[in-house]
Amino acid sequence: GAVVSQHPSWVICKSGTSVKIECRSLDFQATTMFWYRQFPKQSLMLMATSNEGSKATYEQGVEKDKFLINHASLTLSTLTVTSAHPEDSSFYICSARGGGGHGMEQPQHFGDGTRLSIL
Amino acid sequence: AQSVSQHNHHVILSEAASLELGCNYSYGGTVNLFWYVQYPGQHLQLLLKYFSGDPLVKGIKGFEAEFIKSKFSFNLRKPSVQWSDTAEYFCAVMWSGTYKYIFGTGTRLKVLA
Numbered sequence: 001g002a003v004v005s006q007h008p009s010w011v012i013c014k015s016g017t018s019v020k021i022e023c024r025s026l027d028f029q030a031t032t033m034f035w036y037r038q039f040p041k042q043s044l045m046l047m048a049t050s051n052e053g054s055k056a057t058y059e060q061g062v063e064k065d066k067f068l069i070n071h072a073s074l075t076l077s078t079l080t081v082t083s084a085h086p087e088d089s090s091f092y093i094c095s096a097r098g099g100g101g102h103g104m105e106q107p108q109h110f111g112d113g114t115r116l117s118i119l
Numbered sequence: 120a121q122s123v124s125q126h127n128h129h130v131i132l133s134e135a136a137s138l139e140l141g142c143n144y145s146y147g148g149t150v151n152l153f154w155y156v157q158y159p160g161q162h163l164q165l166l167l168k169y170f171s172g173d174p175l176v177k178g179i180k181g182f183e184a185e186f187i188k189s190k191f192s193f194n195l196r197k198p199s200v201q202w203s204d205t206a207e208y209f210c211a212v213m214w215s216g217t218y219k220y221i222f223g224t225g226t227r228l229k230v231l232a
Contacts, residue, residue, distance in 0.1 A: 004162075032218060043123075043224040044209070093163070097218060105170055108220065110155075110163040 002028050004096045006111030014119055015086060021079045021114045023094030029074040030096035034108065035067070038091040047092075050077045084118045091115050121145050123212050125223035132200050133231050140195040140226050142210030149215035152193040154184055157225075158206045166208075169193065180204070202232045 003026040011019055023033055031052050036044040048058045048069050056069035066088075068080040077096075081088050095108040122145040132138060144150065154166040167178025174186040184195045193210060210223040 034219070036222075041128075044220075044222040046219055046221070049219065095163075095220075105151075106218075107165060107168070112162040 002096075002098070002107075002109040004030075004094065004109045004111040006094055006114055008114060009112060010115045010117075012117045012119065013084065016083055019081045019084055019116060021081075021092055021094075021116075023077045023079070023096065023111055025075045025096040025098065025109070028096075028098045028109075030077075030098040031074065032097040033071060033077040034095045034097070035069060035077075035079050036093045036095070038093060038113070040091075044093060047079075081116065084116070086118045089116055089118045121212070121214060121221050123210055123221050123223040125208075125210055125226050127226045128224065129227050129229075131229045131231065134202055135199045136230075138195070138197040138200045138204070138228070140208055140210075140228075142193045142195065142223055144191050144193070144212045144221075146191065151213040151215070152184070152186060153211040153213070153220070154178065154182070154193075154195050155209045155211060156206045157209065163209065166195070200228075200230050202230045204228060205230045 005024045007022045033050045035047045038044045046059050047062045048056045050056045050069050050071040052071045052074050058064045071077040091113050093113040095110045097106050097108050124143050126141045152169040155163040156166050157163050166182050167176050169176045169186050177183045182197050186193050208226045211220040
């Protein structure tokens with residue numbers, strides 16, 4: 001089946017540093033990738049939609065200068081949390097759309113998530 | 120605004136009990152509906168999906184869901200749960216014209232052996 005790899009799975013860093021999270025579709029090409037944020041005991045909140053070769057589309061309330069998204073190839077999207085602060089601590093999950101089906105019926109495949117802790 | 124609600128946040132059942140988890144979405148229009156499961160320490164996995172046709176959808180591991188358009192609902196059911204069904208379950212809705220998922224808050228299911 002379609003596999004999405006997310007790296008790192010857990011990162012702890014000091015306040016003020018930038019952190020990059022990678023999302024790779026291992027065995028399929030993903031024209032669209034999505035980045036979600038999940039707070040404890042809450043739902044996944046869509047942060048942005050990333051299309052290969054173009055600028056990401058951010059959801060309302062998400063700071064695009066804070067959360068930089070790059071979708072450089074059909075198998076890789078990165079999320080960089082710039083100048084991270086404790087309030088950015090969260091669980092970040094990516095998904096990639098593709099690996100069979102057409103149009104609206106193309107499924108999304110999810111990565112394992114990255115737990116980010118900012119001290 | 121589009122929203123998805125799951126009314127049961129925590130459910131505890133004994134093995135062999137029947138399960139029904141509620142999912143409602145905010146308003147009409149053409150929708151695609153999904154249920155995902157997340158086992159401890161693992162990624163989200165698709166249980167079943169509805170795009171069109173028969174509103175009773177069968178998924179993996181004995182799960183099924185019924186789309187009731189008039190009630191804006193897509194409830195998940197399983198006749199007899201197993202200990203291995205212990206997980207968190209998420210309902211997601213994709214409105215026509217967008218590829219974005221809106222997720223419900225999730226239901227944490229614990230099945231007692």
